[in-house]
Amino acid sequence: MSLPAPRPLSVAELDLDAPDGPVLDFRPAPGGPAVVPGDVYALVRLRGRPAATVVGTFAEGEDPAEVLAGLARRRLRATEDLEGKEGAKGSSAERLAAERSGEAPHPQAATSAPPRxxxxxxxxxxxxxxxxxxxxxxxxxxxxxxxxxxxxxxxxxxxxxxxxxxxxxxxxxxxxxxxxxxxxxxxxxxxxxxxxxxxxxxxxxxxxxxxxxxxxxxxxxxxxxxxxxxxxxxxxxxxxxxxxxxxxxxxxxxxxxxxxxxxxxxxxxxxxxxxxxxxxxxxxxxxxxxxxxxxxxxxxxxxxxxxxxxxxxxxxxxxxxxxxxxxxxxxxxxxxxxxxxxxxxxxxxxxxxxxxxxxxxxxxxxxxxxxxxxxxxxxxxxxxxxxxxxxxxxxxxxxxxxxxxxxxxxxxxxxxxxxxxxxxxxIGYAKARARMATRTTSRTALQATPGAPTQATTEAPTRAATGAPTRAVTGAPGQATAEAPAQAPAPAPDTVAAPARRRGRNPR
CATH class of the missing domain: 3.90.550.10 (Spore Coat Polysaccharide Biosynthesis Protein SpsA; Chain A)
Structure with missing residues (x-):
């Protein structure tokens, strides 16, 4: 079986002022190579907030930001039209732009600083x-x-x-x-x-x-x-x-x-x-x-x-x-x-x-x-x-x-x-549980043996949900290591509201 050979794409970020507004910024994805003529996959942001992705092609001499901005505007308008047909109260693009500009509160905005x-x-x-x-x-x-x-x-x-x-x-x-x-x-x-x-x-x-x-x-x-x-x-x-x-x-x-x-x-x-x-x-x-x-x-x-x-x-x-x-x-x-x-x-x-x-x-x-x-x-x-x-x-x-x-x-x-x-x-899960149980038994036997060798670092043998041993050696860099007791998870609750399908074609 030979792998299909789709062409490689550059990856970039495009920031728009508004759904139909000017380009604020265009840059390669973090840590990625420079954008070169050909196919480009771009994250579209509205005043910094992720809003969509688009794929476009630009040739030598063309401005990739303008090519992709045109595609992005059409994508955002199509999203607005779809949401309008479904009776949405304001499009995603409009809400994002309003939230970013301070005209509307963000639905997830916390009233205080994020927790530690x-x-x-x-x-x-x-x-x-x-x-x-x-x-x-x-x-x-x-x-x-x-x-x-x-x-x-x-x-x-x-x-x-x-x-x-x-x-x-x-x-x-x-x-x-x-x-x-x-x-x-x-x-x-x-x-x-x-x-x-x-x-x-x-x-x-x-x-x-x-x-x-x-x-x-x-x-x-x-x-x-x-x-x-x-x-x-x-x-x-x-x-x-x-x-x-x-x-x-x-x-x-x-x-x-x-x-x-x-x-x-x-x-x-x-x-x-x-x-x-x-x-x-x-x-x-x-x-x-x-x-x-x-x-x-x-x-x-x-x-x-x-x-x-x-x-x-x-x-x-x-x-x-x-x-x-x-x-x-x-x-x-x-x-x-x-x-x-x-x-x-x-x-x-x-x-x-x-x-x-x-x-x-x-x-x-x-x-x-x-x-x-x-x-x-x-x-x-x-x-x-x-x-x-x-x-x-x-x-x-x-x-x-x-x-x-x-x-x-x-x-x-x-x-x-x-x-x-x-x-x-x-089958794999059963094998993994069996191996965890074997490790637990082996460690317990070793710890019970008189004169068992000690470790140079502090160890915290514990039992996880299936009785599996863990050993955590922790320490802030530059300090002596210290014991880190591992969490011993309790059984999961027996109640459930119901289960979610994997949406679209996502492999997870």
């Missing part, structure tokens, strides 16, 4: 990528936050050296020896001191306003448990990157959305069991108390375990099941460096399928009383899964995709891999 926040970045042997992410996180306009790097199952000292030498006094280092993204996130949650804990990946560049936009809604809504944000591609340089973004990437659109378990959304008949429409793990924040009350992340899910993924989806549903609300806002923006090879895309397709059913399995294992609700929705969910993968595997066309990229045929091989992953997910 902790930003957790789990990483493993990617110091160059991590440094790029940390530089962007240190440039945030949030007034009160800390940065924590969790070094997950390190094979070398590269991450430790980067954080403790290159970012001394500015970033906290925590080591977690048990592999798995969910375990690393639980370790970061245990070490976090903020009222809100934000999570992102080591392959992103965060917009300077990201953390303020992500955490501000918590100050305005005491019942809010989670906020997710917009994820856009930092580069579209390879066919694999373009193909992924053409079929949704990680973006969830530009319209704000509130998910309330007390008022299940009418257009989400599976709410909340297929939680991919809520957001993604590279851009999410939780009220610390809500996430801890909901049991944290299930350590047998996530990248680095046999389950392959699903840790973020599990946490979304757990928080909603505990009665908290979840909000999506496009103003909290990160630029994500998609994996660039065909094999990476194959792995992602399989992993997304596995993570989906693994997290559903985890939800039922942790909250078996949810089984009747899930079974009632299972036929509809299976039909949706078949439709979703069939649509991606169809013939495709040449029309723009939902988020502005050109639509390219989704290879049937990837659809088959995703379905195979769905079948594997429950």
């Amino acid at each position: 926040a902790s930003v957790v970045v789990a990483s493993r042997e990617r110091p160059e990528s991590l440094a790029r992410a940390l530089d962007s996180l240190l440039a945030q306009d949030h007034p009160d936050h800390e940065l924590i790097v969790v070094d997950n199952a390190p094979r070398t000292t590269a991450t430790h050296a980067l954080v403790t030498r290159g970012y001394a006094g500015r970033v906290r280092y925590v080591r977690e020896d048990t592999p798995g993204l969910a375990v690393a996130h639980n370790t970061g949650l245990a070490a976090a001191e903020g009222a809100v804990v934000a999570f992102t990946d080591d392959d992103v560049i965060a917009d300077p306003h990201w953390l303020t936009a992500l955490t501000g809604p918590f100050a305005a809504d005491p019942g809010l448990g989670c906020v997710t944000g917009l994820i856009l591609p930092a580069r579209l340089s390879t066919p694999a990157q373009v193909l992924l973004e053409s079929h949704g990437g990680f973006a969830k659109g530009f319209a704000p959305r509130l998910y309330d378990p007390a008022r299940p959304p009418a257009d989400e008949p599976l709410f909340p069991f297929t939680a991919g429409s809520f957001g993604s793990g590279a851009n999410m924040a939780f009220r610390a108390g809500a996430l801890r009350a909901a049991g944290g992340f299930d350590p047998a899910t996530g990248t680095g375990t046999a389950a392959k993924g699903g840790d973020d989806l599990y946490a979304f549903v757990a928080v909603l099941a505990a009665g908290f609300r979840l909000r999506y806002t496009a103003e909290a923006l990160v630029w994500h460096h998609h994996r660039d090879s065909w094999q990476d895309l194959r792995n992602q397709a399989y992993g997304y399928g596995a993570g989906l059913t693994a997290y559903l399995t985890a939800t039922l294992v942790r909250s078996p009383r949810l089984l009747p609700a899930l079974l009632a929705r299972l036929p509809r969910g299976l039909a949706y899964a078949r439709t979703m993968t069939a649509q991606r595997g169809g013939a495709g066309g040449g029309v723009p995709g939902e988020h502005g990229t050109h639509h390219h045929p989704w290879p049937r091989e990837l659809s088959r891999l995703e379905r195979r992953g769905m079948l594997y997910g429950p």
Whole structure:
């Protein structure tokens, strides 16, 4: 099977004064190369706020800003017309422009400063990528936050050296020896001191306003448990990157959305069991108390375990099941460096399928009383899964995709891999739980052995949700290491309002 070869695109930002106003700024995406003649993927901002994406082509001698501005104005007018037909009270573009100019209050505006926040970045042997992410996180306009790097199952000292030498006094280092993204996130949650804990990946560049936009809604809504944000591609340089973004990437659109378990959304008949429409793990924040009350992340899910993924989806549903609300806002923006090879895309397709059913399995294992609700929705969910993968595997066309990229045929091989992953997910989750139990037994036996070797650093052996051991070694750079007791998540609540389908063609 040969990979379709869509052309690479430059990635840029275009800022307009108003839906039909002049261009305020045009620049390449953060950390990206210069914009060159050819196809360009652009984020359209209205006075700084994300509003849409467009794809355009400009030739040598043309002004790319004006070419893309014309496309952006037509896109925004089309959005206004659509919302007018649906009876919306003012278009998105009009609301954004009014909010930015101060003519109307922003619906998520907090009446006070955003709460103190902790930003957790789990990483493993990617110091160059991590440094790029940390530089962007240190440039945030949030007034009160800390940065924590969790070094997950390190094979070398590269991450430790980067954080403790290159970012001394500015970033906290925590080591977690048990592999798995969910375990690393639980370790970061245990070490976090903020009222809100934000999570992102080591392959992103965060917009300077990201953390303020992500955490501000918590100050305005005491019942809010989670906020997710917009994820856009930092580069579209390879066919694999373009193909992924053409079929949704990680973006969830530009319209704000509130998910309330007390008022299940009418257009989400599976709410909340297929939680991919809520957001993604590279851009999410939780009220610390809500996430801890909901049991944290299930350590047998996530990248680095046999389950392959699903840790973020599990946490979304757990928080909603505990009665908290979840909000999506496009103003909290990160630029994500998609994996660039065909094999990476194959792995992602399989992993997304596995993570989906693994997290559903985890939800039922942790909250078996949810089984009747899930079974009632299972036929509809299976039909949706078949439709979703069939649509991606169809013939495709040449029309723009939902988020502005050109639509390219989704290879049937990837659809088959995703379905195979769905079948594997429950098995992978069972394997991951078994391995966690084995590690717990081994560690307990070692600790009970007289004369067992001690570690040079302070260790905090703990048990996570499935009894998995964790070891956290923390310390502000330049200080002695200190014990960091890991959170011991409680079982997830047994109540649920309902489950959300994966919107559009997004792979998560």
